[in-house]
Amino acid sequence: MPAVAIYAVALVVMVVEGAILQAFSIDQWALQTPLVLVMIIGLEREFVTGALIVAALLVPIEWFVAGAYGIYSAGLVAVFVAMHLFRPNLQKQWGIARAVVAGGVALGHSLWMYLALHWMAVDGGHIDAAAIGWRSAVAAACIAVATVLAGKTFARFDEMMDPHRGQKGLQL
Amino acid sequence: MLSWIKRHRRKIALFILVVIPLWMVAASDGLEIGETSSAPTQMTGGVLGSSQAGVHAALGTVGGIWTRLTGRTELAQENEELRREVDRLREEKTRLIGVLQENARLRELVQLETAHPEFELAPARVVGRDVTPYFRVLKIRLQSTEELEPRMPVVAADGVVGQIHRVSKGHADVVLVADPRSRIDAVSQRNRALGIVEGLGHQADYRAKVAYLTERDELRVGDTMVTSGMGGVFPRELTIGTVVAAQPDANELFQEVVVEPAVDFSRLEEVFVITNVN
Numbered sequence: 277m278p279a280v281a282i283y284a285v286a287l288v289v290m291v292v293e294g295a296i297l298q299a300f301s302i303d304q305w306a307l308q309t310p311l312v313l314v315m316i317i318g319l320e321r322e323f324v325t326g327a328l329i330v331a332a333l334l335v336p337i338e339w340f341v342a343g344a345y346g347i348y349s350a351g352l353v354a355v356f357v358a359m360h361l362f363r364p365n366l367q368k369q370w371g372i373a374r375a376v377v378a379g380g381v382a383l384g385h386s387l388w389m390y391l392a393l394h395w396m397a398v399d400g401g402h403i404d405a406a407a408i409g410w411r412s413a414v415a416a417a418c419i420a421v422a423t424v425l426a427g428k429t430f431a432r433f434d435e436m437m438d439p440h441r442g443q444k445g446l447q448l
Numbered sequence: 449m450l451s452w453i454k455r456h457r458r459k460i461a462l463f464i465l466v467v468i469p470l471w472m473v474a475a476s477d478g479l480e481i482g483e484t485s486s487a488p489t490q491m492t493g494g495v496l497g498s499s500q501a502g503v504h505a506a507l508g509t510v511g512g513i514w515t516r517l518t519g520r521t522e523l524a525q526e527n528e529e530l531r532r533e534v535d536r537l538r539e540e541k542t543r544l545i546g547v548l549q550e551n552a553r554l555r556e557l558v559q560l561e562t563a564h565p566e567f568e569l570a571p572a573r574v575v576g577r578d579v580t581p582y583f584r585v586l587k588i589r590l591q592s593t594e595e596l597e598p599r600m601p602v603v604a605a606d607g608v609v610g611q612i613h614r615v616s617k618g619h620a621d622v623v624l625v626a627d628p629r630s631r632i633d634a635v636s637q638r639n640r641a642l643g644i645v646e647g648l649g650h651q652a653d654y655r656a657k658v659a660y661l662t663e664r665d666e667l668r669v670g671d672t673m674v675t676s677g678m679g680g681v682f683p684r685e686l687t688i689g690t691v692v693a694a695q696p697d698a699n700e701l702f703q704e705v706v707v708e709p710a711v712d713f714s715r716l717e718e719v720f721v722i723t724n725v726n
Contacts, residue, residue, distance in 0.1 A: 291496060294576035294587060295503035301714045304651050308580050327461035334468045339493050342578045342585035342613065342621040344629070346472025353465050389582050393628070415581060 277434050279329050282321075286313045286333055290340045307418050310337045311385055314352045315378050316427045318359025319366070320434065330356050344396060351388045355381050370427040379420035386412040481611050481623050481630065482598030493616025501575040501589045501619075553718055556605030560720065567683065568724035570594040572602075572620070574716050581651045584627035585613065586716065588620050594723050596620050599681055601722045607687035607710035608632065608675060609719050622719070625688060625709045626654035634658065634688055635676040641665030645673060645688050645707055654713050656689065658705035667694045667705050683725050 277285075293309050296302070313333070317326045334349040341348045358381055367373045453460065475486055561569055576587035586609075590596060602609040602622045610624040623630050628649030635642050642665070643658040658667065671691040677684030693706040 287496070290579060291499045292503050293579055295500050295507060297577040297579070298574055298587070299504055299507045302577075303654075303714045310579065324457050324461045327465045331461075331464050331468055334472070335488055335492050336496060338472060339489065339496055339616075340579045341583065342587075342623075343580065343583045345476030346469045346474075348580065348582075349472055350469035353469055356465065357462075393582070 277430070277437050279321075279325055281437075282317065282329055283332055286329075287336055289313070290336070294340060307415070307422050308382070308385075310340065310348070310352060311355065311382060312378075312419060312423045312426055314355050315359055315381060315423050316430050318356045319363055319374065319427065320430060323360055326356065326360075344393065347389065347392045347396070350392070351385045354388065355385055358384070370424045370431060374427065375420040375424045378423035379416040382416040382419040383412060386415070481613050489614070490616045493614065493619055497575070497587060497589065497616055497619030500587060501573075504575040550717075553605070557718060557720060560603065560605050564683075566726045567720075567722050568726065569603075569720040570596070570723050572719050572721055574719060575619075578621075582649070583629070584624040584647060584649060584654065584713075586610070586622045586624060586713070586719075588622055588719060588721075590618050590620070590721070594721070596721060596723070601682045601686075602719050603686060603722060604711045604716060604719050606712070607689065608682065609711055609713070609716065611681060612721065620721075624654065624713055625656050625711075626650070626713065630656070632682060632688060633676045633679040634673045636665075636667055636691075637672040637674050638668070639665070639671075641667060642676060642678075643667075643673075643705070648706075654709050655692070656707045656709065658691070658703075658707060661703055661705065663701060665703075667691050667703060669694055673707055683722065 290309055290313075310333070314330055317329055320326075321329065330352065334352070337352065338345055338349055359377075362377050366377060557571070561567070571591045572588040573591060574586050575589045578585040578587075588602070596612055596615045598612055598615060600612040602612060608625055610622045610627065610630060613621040613623045624647065625632065625645065626647040626649065628647050630645075630647040632645045633642070634645040641661060643661045645656045646659050647656045658673065661667065669691055671694075673688045673691065675682040675684060675686040675688060687710045689707040689709040691705055692708045694703050696702070697704050
């Protein structure tokens with residue numbers, strides 16, 4: 277899939293997600309779509325292309341997150357880099373190994389959010405640890421499953437749009 | 449030059465990737481509510497806000513069409529006309545229920561306007577939510593041409609909703625009472641005990657706690673917390689919520705008080721922004 281298409285799809289997914297959460301009054305939402313998207317881009321695209329897509333997504337993502345500006349994005353950049361570090365040692369297909377990495381990285385991102393928000397709190401202790409850690413294990417599991425499912429779909433689309441992607445050799 | 453860029457493209461990409469969040473952090477006010485957004489953020493917010501409002505409206509339309517379509521598949525040939533009539537009436541009934549519910553909500557909002565004639569209120573529709581578990585934010589679309597500003601109070605018929613955080617063209621982010629960044633100067637209606645209502649940021653509920661209570665101030669379960677008017681953001685006597693738990697802390701010096709907000713944020717569709725207090 278071309279980079280522009282990935283960017284557009286990512287934006288559409290997040291726009292629709294926010295609207296659905298409101299339309300159906302969904303309160304407890306542990307699935308972090310921006311995190312899932314960055315993990316997929318990190319594992320499915322080479323560094324430069326992936327980095328540029330993620331860089332272009334950061335400002336919109338901050339709008340969707342509506343948090344302390346830049347903190348969530350900084351975590352996502354670390355996630356992207358981590359994915360590229362894991363990538364050579366991971367299986368090519370979307371399977372258990374990638375799910376485990378996705379879950380672990382999601383937990384790492386939660387820990388980063390807790391530390392960053394705790395550090396930024398004016399009087400310390402203002403940010404409740406329970407707020408960040410609440411069900412983070414369950415959330416990580418959900419994110420792992422969602423990443424594998426979305427990653428499989430992404431790979432399928434990639435295959436449909438460019439069947440020779442990743443193949444090396446002479447082509448007529 | 450081109451060859452230099454090609455040779456160092458990985459480093460350049462990484463540099464761009466790292467600089468953007470650093471710029472965001474440097475440009476932000478940390479955990480303070482009410483940021484002045486930069487031009488790119490405002491532009492992004494305007495475009496994405498309109499798209500989200502469009503999707504939100506489309507979801508309602510699709511829901512209606514789906515109901516009609518599924519109804520039609522069950523039509524028997526011989527009773528087509530009658531069933532169509534029934535379908536039409538059902539649809540009308542559903543629409544009427546929706547209109548009645550909206551009417552009831554709007555009546556509550558009108559009551560709010562009547563109860564507080566000193567407020568200049570700008571109506572807004574809730575069109576989206578934040579997409580992570582860390583913050584409690586609603587995306588609103590303004591239904592008038594009023595100019596919004598960060599930190600403006602947002603209320604509903606039942607009480608305080610939160611404060612405006614960021615503003616983009618016709619849209620704004622509202623940080624809810626339950627958001628961990630939210631701090632509202634409050635007072636107990638029963639004994640005028642002062643405190644600050646801080647959001648707990650729990651994903652499971654919308655609760656907040658009352659901090660900075662003095663040793664002498666004792667709150668009880670059932671006490672109503674209202675805005676104190678101090679802090680300059682919220683006008684006085686707006687209902688924040690009810691105390692649902694009050695117990696001594698570990699040192700038995702102060703109380704740990706939990707407040708259930710008066711507004712049901714999960715079902716919130718229309719809100720009012722207080723743009724001015726006369």
